[in-house]
């Protein structure tokens with residue numbers, strides 16, 4: 001068969017079309033699995049923050065969904081702290097709200113201590129109740145600027161709304177072994193039991209550089225070699241416990 005430029009282009013074009021169709025078919029075929037895994041991942045992160053699953057525990061999608069069903073999801077209006085009873089928690093999308101000028105508000109630089117730039121109108125918080133219906137834990141999604149990245153995590157308070165139960169970050173770009181230790185449960189467990197607020201009600205719990213003073217209710221042992229990320233964690237926690245974060249909601253919960 002004689003070679004020609006037309007034939008070469010025809011073969012190349014056909015090959016491109018076949019490959020595009022294959023890639024599109026694969027992407028479409030995998031979409032349900034990707035969505036299922038994303039949901040499982042989200043549920044596991046909340047379950048860990050709520051103390052219903054251990055950090056390294058492998059849980060099936062069915063078990064995660066069953067445990068997640070025990071958690072009450074509440075959509076709140078962040079600015080007022082009121083609950084949006086008719087809103088569907090599954091439809092509250094942080095990233096989409098932050099891109100939408102009507103779904104989020106810009107923070108004044110002087111208020112933006114966590115470096116979040118914009119705040120979504122709505123957040124989903126997670127309540128864990130005891131068998132008697134009493135509030136056991138409140139899991140609050142938080143995010144803020146670390147050294148290299150925006151860190152996404154959960155701050156969990158005990159039912160007294162004063163004591164830290166857990167602080168964990170599940171998504172960030174801090175350096176493994178340094179700032180990346182913010183997702184190491186053995187380092188982060190030191191936040192558990194600390195007092196979130198001082199006596200005047202101001203956010204007070206924080207990482208210190210080095211070792212916390214013995215018996216200090218607010219100080220947490222710092223991450224060595226990671227003071228800059230730790231500072232970002234401090235600013236993030238303080239911001240979300242404050243008036244622009246969950247302050248109004250926690251006041252209504254009390």
Ligand SMILES: Cc1cc2nc3c(=O)[nH]c(=O)nc-3n(C[C@H](O)[C@H](O)[C@H](O)COP(=O)(O)O)c2cc1C
Nearest residue numbers: 147174175178179180223224225226227228229230
């Ligand atoms: C390549 C590289 C990556 C680093 N990553 C981090 C990091 O993720 N978080 C952090 O706080 N410091 C990081 N540091 C170290 C900071 O520059 C700084 O030295 C450190 O935060 C100081 O912490 P220390 O006072 O506990 O020693 C990194 C340094 C280098 C050279």
